[in-house]
Amino acid sequence: xAPDLSLGFTSVPTPLGELTIVATDVGIxxxxxxxxxxxxxxxxxxxxxxxxxxxxxxxxAAREDARAYFARSVRAFGVPVDLRSASTPFTRTVYEAxxxxxxxxxxxxxxxxxxxxxxxxxxxxxxALRVCPIELWIPCHRVVPAGPGFGTYGGHPxxxxxxxxxxxxx
Numbered sequence: 001x002a003p004d005l006s007l008g009f010t011s012v013p014t015p016l017g018e019l020t021i022v023a024t025d026v027g028i029x030x031x032x033x034x035x036x037x038x039x040x041x042x043x044x045x046x047x048x049x050x051x052x053x054x055x056x057x058x059x060x061a062a063r064e065d066a067r068a069y070f071a072r073s074v075r076a077f078g079v080p081v082d083l084r085s086a087s088t089p090f091t092r093t094v095y096e097a098x099x100x101x102x103x104x105x106x107x108x109x110x111x112x113x114x115x116x117x118x119x120x121x122x123x124x125x126x127x128a129l130r131v132c133p134i135e136l137w138i139p140c141h142r143v144v145p146a147g148p149g150f151g152t153y154g155g156h157p158x159x160x161x162x163x164x165x166x167x168x169x170x
Contacts, residue, residue, distance in 0.1 A: 008055025027080035
């Protein structure tokens with residue numbers, strides 16, 4: 001990654017807490033609900049090799065995407081994602097397959113692995129989604145285990161349940 005990568009960030013209040021969004025000029029590279037925004041931004045900067053600066057005006061559309069999503073007035077985001085942080089081509093394909101999961105629908109890790117071209121790699125697909133740096137825009141919450149339950153969702157199963165209920169998937 002280029003050491004001079006320009007990263008902008010913003011935050012928006014949501015029913016799940018403050019959502020922090022980080023983007024390049026291509027699209028969103030990280031988003032999440034960190035307890036410590038400073039640590040979150042430092043990790044993004046280290047991973048991508050850039051410096052994050054406040055970008056309220058530049059990321060107004062991303063904030064509006066989030067507000068509209070939680071208000072149930074949009075089913076698809078307008079701001080694209082930037083997948084430069086995908087660690088492997090398979091991870092990138094898993095993220096792309098996950099982005100394609102329609103609003104309000106569920107897929108299994110096996111479904112996503114198959115869509116990514118490796119139907120037997122459901123564990124690898126699960127790992128890629130477990131470490132996915134972009135919440136909401138890559139709707140990892142829509143991808144669940146084949147067995148009973150909805151999985152741990154990065155240690156926040158209540159967040160997954162909230163999002164799936166919001167979308168009417170459960």
